[in-house]
Amino acid sequence: MSQVIAAAVEALNAKVGGFDEGTAKFVIEDEGAIMLDSDGAREGDEEAEVTLKANRDTFEGMLNGDVNPTTAFMTGKLKVEGNMGLAMKLGSALA
Numbered sequence: 001m002s003q004v005i006a007a008a009v010e011a012l013n014a015k016v017g018g019f020d021e022g023t024a025k026f027v028i029e030d031e032g033a034i035m036l037d038s039d040g041a042r043e044g045d046e047e048a049e050v051t052l053k054a055n056r057d058t059f060e061g062m063l064n065g066d067v068n069p070t071t072a073f074m075t076g077k078l079k080v081e082g083n084m085g086l087a088m089k090l091g092s093a094l095a
Helices: 003-015 056-064 069-074 084-094
Strands: 024-028 032-037 040-043 050-054 078-082
Touching: 003 024, 003 032, 003 040, 003 056, 024 056, 024 084, 050 056, 050 084, 056 069, 069 078, 069 084, 078 084
Parallel strands: 024 050
Antiparallel strands: 024 032, 032 040, 050 078
């Protein structure tokens, strides 16, 4: 597991913990993927109800509060595939 993915898993677990709303996948360009579900965050690249894709800087900014997930989506820095309602719930959890 890359250091970026490991740090992101740790940060997601601290910030969001388990996500009872469904399954989500975060794809960090050139680094890997993270799964988030009711058990919490872990490295993985499985099927999910919603997939969020961003580069490392955008993803780290969302985790530390410097980047608003909605703004990142509206400006094209965050791509969303799948359940948009679930993506909005995740955005609220990350904000």
